[in-house]
Amino acid sequence: MDILDILADKKVLYAEDEKGIRKHITEVLELFFDKVVAVEDGAEAAYEMEVGSYDVLMFDICMPNLDGLEAIKKIRKKDKKIPVVILSAHTEEEYLWKAVELKITKYLVKPYDKQSLVDALKIVALELVDNNLEIQLKNGCIYNPVKKIVCEGSKDIQLTLKESRLLEYFIKRESQSVTFDDIGEYLWDIEMPTKEAIKSVVKELRKKIGKECIKNVYGIGYMLEF
Amino acid sequence: MNFKSLSHCVSVKTKTIVLVLIVIVALSVIFFFIRYLDIKSFARSNQLMELKRVKIVYSQTLKRVKKFYITRGYANINSYGIREAFENGDIKSLHDLSLPRWKIITKENRFLSTFCFYDKYGKLLTYFGKKPQPHLSFFDSLKKPYDGFWYGDKNFFYHTVSEVRDKNSQIIGYVVFVIDPRFFLSQIRKIMNIDAYIYFKDSKHKILFSLKKDLRVEKSIKNPDLLNSKEIKLNGIAFLPYVIIGKGVDRNNDFKIIFLQDISHWKKIVDKAMLQSIIVMILLIIITVVVINYGFDIILRQLDELNSKLVQSQSELRELNTDLQKRVQKEIGLKLKKQKEANEKERILVHQSKLASMGEMIGNIAHQWRQPLTELSSILINMELFFERGKLTKQRLQDKIEDANIQINFMSRTIDDFRNFFSSGKQKELLKVSVPFKKVEKLMSASLKNNNIKLNLDIRDDFDIFVYPNEITQALLNLISNAKDALVQRDIKNACICISSYNDEKSHIIEVRDNAGGIKTDPIEKIFEPYFSTKHATSGTGIGLYMTKIIVEKNNAGKIIASNCDNGAIFKIIFKK
CATH class of the missing domain: 1.10.10.10 (Winged helix-like DNA-binding domain superfamily/Winged helix DNA-binding domain)
Known part of the structure; x- marks a missing residue:
């Protein structure tokens, strides 16, 4: 039994401005999720949340136009529950505190390895089912x-x-x-x-x-x- | 040293005195000698004059006597009955007639020895006074009786002869006056107040006439060595003899007339002069010695005073000198210390600045690398997960490896860029301003992007600058870092840094402009002071702008100016054209 299978029918919104990373991680996410939508900045992500519905959000913080945290803040006004994973190179306290306030599920520091990504996805999966597998x-x-x-x-x-x-x-x-x-x-x-x-x-x-x-x-x- | 100089001075004093005395004595001797010669020559000319006078007096006396007695003789001849008595040979009447005349004449002159009458043959007729010679002895030889001195009948007398002639002018007899030579001596004495002597000498006879008897004088006069003007001494008195040759009637009757001039008077003059001179000399010497001695004493005293003053001032000077030396050393020490401190400060600043830029660089490297590192990790994750699911196709693996290599290359290039920044540019180079711009962009892009800051390059004029390449890059980096920090700190939306290059009339200008709201410090120049920082203590070292100014102005001949515009700060680096 693989908890990650919970994600198999889920849709994820992935925001990352670096093209290469976006490509590789999108490919990876596609292994776990039913659908992956990748956007390249915060504004686009916010727009995508307006027009579509997603089960999971995976955002970088440092992005042009609107940074990840700002975008999440906007989204949280409507959706308090959606699990959010932050993928960022920033480890500054300022960001961490903000992230805590936004009740994110996992803060992944770049560069991360496979295991931490998989673990994060597992936590997300469990959260999606309120830790209830039956x-x-x-x-x-x-x-x-x-x-x-x-x-x-x-x-x-x-x-x-x-x-x-x-x-x-x-x-x-x-x-x-x-x-x-x-x-x-x-x-x-x-x-x-x-x-x-x-x-x-x-x-x-x-x-x-x-x-x-x-x-x-x-x-x-x-x-x-x- | 003092004593030495003193003894030295004393010897100099003695020497000087001796020398001066020698000079004075020498001069005095010369002076005396000249004076003596002077007196001597004066005396001599005087004596010559005297001699001349004596001669004149003698010859005139002779002339006068001759004329007087010849006239008397003729007067007697022409008086009544005399000629007739001669013609008649009447001796008695001749005697009687002549007697009154004799009485008169002999009263006039006590030296008139004889008044006598001779016939035409020279035979004595009659006489008055001393008995004359019976014949006019010279008669035969001279054919004619003459006036003058001659020797006859054991006596040497002066004779005047007056001829008695008859109507036919035939000589019929002679009237003769015989005069004692002492008459002349008395005449000379009367006129000149001088003692004279007449000395006759022939082969048989030596007769000396003098007015007073003096054996020693006579002896001296009889000395055949007696010469004209040769000083002789008689009774302790110096005399100068003048010798005139008196003419006799013939050569046998020549005689000497000798005058003795008392020259003790001249002697006295000379002696007096000598004495005076010696006195003067002694006085001079005494005065000189006293003056020199006194003068030297004064000089020595003054010298001593001067010396002591000198010694005092020397010691003062030495004290001052040492004091000065100490002070100078102290000052120098202080200055050196200050300089050292300043140098140390500068060194620390430079070091700090290096550390700071190193830190910043490392931060930049971290930013630059985080992205490729993340990408590499994402590639690895990708490959692993696909592999786990058996979906890792050969194609996919190749693609991923290629992607990974691109990232690795990028990282390699990045680290090279940074390394070059630290190692290169030790010499000034002429380079286009776009070169450091591009470099800065490369080095800062990741860091800026991470903070969502846009960096615009606006190269309006790509002019040449002559600078240390990495220093100008560092200056730009500092300015951009500063702007970045301000933008982040103030959380500026649409943060943007613009670096531009352009020319104006006089200069090349590099401008770094941000929109962080500007510099709040007043005066604005304060931001270039060391350890001035508006940032939080952990992020700012406070030397970035100071070092930037140093780099630009000290090492690269530029000028840096800070100012504010509407929404941000402007830093201008200005190079003169």
Whole structure:
């Protein structure tokens, strides 16, 4: 069981101004994440956060236009939970304190080695699932975010990428109503899907984890209940 | 030294006195000698004059006597009855007629010896006074009786002869006066107040006439060595004899008339003069000795005083000298110490500045290397992870190795750049201003980028500068570092440093401008002082700008000026064209 598999269906936003580093690390991240979006400065990153939805942020600090910390500060105003990893050459206290205030997950000092990167990703992965690798669902089913499997008694049911992403999205927002728009934006990258497409994914998920887990919220969307 | 000079002076004194005395004596002797000669010659000319006078007196006396008695003779002849008595040979009437005349004449002259009458043959007729010679002895030889001195009848007398002639002018007899030669002596004595002697000498006879008897005088006069003007001494009195040859009637009757002039008077004059001279000389000598002695004493005293003064002032001078020496040494010591301190300070400054720029350089190197190091690590991570998943294809491996080599090369070049900065440029070179600009850009780019600072190069004129290349680079680095620090410290958005080069009318200008808000220090020049820093104690050494000024102005003949513009500081490095 590899905790990093939690990331396999996740989207990461990677900001790094150095072209070479960006290229190599993007390639590496692509090994772990479902999707990697790489940008070259803070302003671009902030914009990307406006228009897309991401599970993880990995930012350099020293970037043109808007530095990483500033960008994170902006993002934190809307999203308090998203795990952030800082990759920076700076070790100055000033930066560290700021970073602490922004509640980042990991501060990686450049140049870092493989292990520290992998460890950081592991921490991120665990954070994404609130350190819970066996999530108890309402009907007695257990969801394994690592294997993306739902256990119902002795029967393991494999979830598709969209289904697991949607389920983890719901888990993070348990007892909150999630709109169609939220779902569409999170699951689809570019074009907004039709309501029917969303409904169809939800329907498939309900089949695997039990209908009663996902409640309909009329006119708005859905809500996960435990 | 004092005593030596004193004894030296004494000997000099003695020597001087002796010398002066010798000179004085010599001069005096010469003077006396001249004086003596003078007196002598005066005396001599006097004596010659005397001699001449004596001669004149004698000859005139002779003439006068001759004329007087011949006239008397003729007067007697012409008186009544005398001629007739001669013609008749009447001796008695001749005697009687002549007697009154004799009485008169003999009263006039006591030296008139004889008044006598001879016939025409020279035979004595009659006479008055002493008995004359019976014949006029010279008659035969001279054919004619003459006036004058002659010797006859054991006597040497003067005779005047008056001829008695008849109507036919035939000599019929002679009237003769015989005069004692002492008459002349008395005449001379009367006129000249001088003793004279008549000395007749022939083969048989020696007769001396004198007015008073004096044997020693007579002896002297009879001395055949008696010469004209040769001094003789009689009775302790010096006399000068004058000898005149008196003419007799013939050569046999020549005689000597001798005058003795008393020259003790001259002697006295000479002696007096000598005495005077000697007195004067002695006085002179005494005065000289006293004066010289006294003078020398004064001089010596003054010399002594001077000497003591000199010694005193010398010692004072020596004291002053040593004091001065001490003071000078002290001053020099102080100065040296100060200089040493200053040098030490300067050395420390330079060292600190070197350390600082070294530190800054190392910081820059760290910045420059962090990126490639990070990239290398990212390549390694990439390769490892791909390998773990079995996805490391040959192609991928080659690509990654290539990427890694590029980074390694970059790092190598970077470290070379820095090393060159520290090692090269020991000599002044003529280089384009763009060269240090590019170098600075290379060295600082990473550091600036890390701090989000833009660096603009604006080479409007790429002029030549004659500088130590790494020093001018260091100066630029310092200015840029300073600007960077200010920008970071003040957290400036859109931080930017612009370095530009351009010409104006008189100079080449390098300008470093930032937008960090400017220098708050007043007066602004204070920032160039050593250990002046506005930065936090940990980041600033306070010597960057000082060293920059030193580098620019001392070593590279430029001038550095700081000023503020709207939003930042401007540093200008100015080189004269």
